[in-house]
Amino acid sequence: MARLSKYSAEFRSDAIALWRASAGRRTFRDVAADLNVNPETLRTWVCDADVPPAAVGASDGAEGELARLRAENARLLKNEKEWQLEREILRRAAAYFAREMK
Known part of the structure; x- marks a missing residue:
């Protein structure tokens, strides 16, 4: 289980905006x-922000993909x-019309 980050979501988004x-x-x-x-840490935040939300899936990444x-x-x-x-x-239609042609 992942531990909680000491950085708030607002701080992360501001850091990503500053980097960009x-x-x-x-x-x-x-x-x-x-x-x-x-x-x-900053590089990870930026890379995670670049992943579109639809790519993650509704549930866990692997389970959603499966x-x-x-x-x-x-x-x-x-x-x-x-x-x-x-x-x-x-196939049957072709066979029928082939018989008609003979």
Whole structure:
């Protein structure tokens, strides 16, 4: 279980905004020194903020991804059955019209 951070969410968002405002001109180390935080901590906050919320999933990351993939698999299997039926109908129609041509 992760421990609670000693930094508030507001502090984190302000730190990320400060980094983005100075990106290209200052390093993580420079910005982190101004905020009195570890440079790696700041880098982690920025990287986590760059991940879109939809990528995380509704529940735990791996469980959400697994649920999404299972739903996608079920949808594809349903479509596969419909496509098999369509192919069978077309195959029979082609055979019927081939007999008519002879």
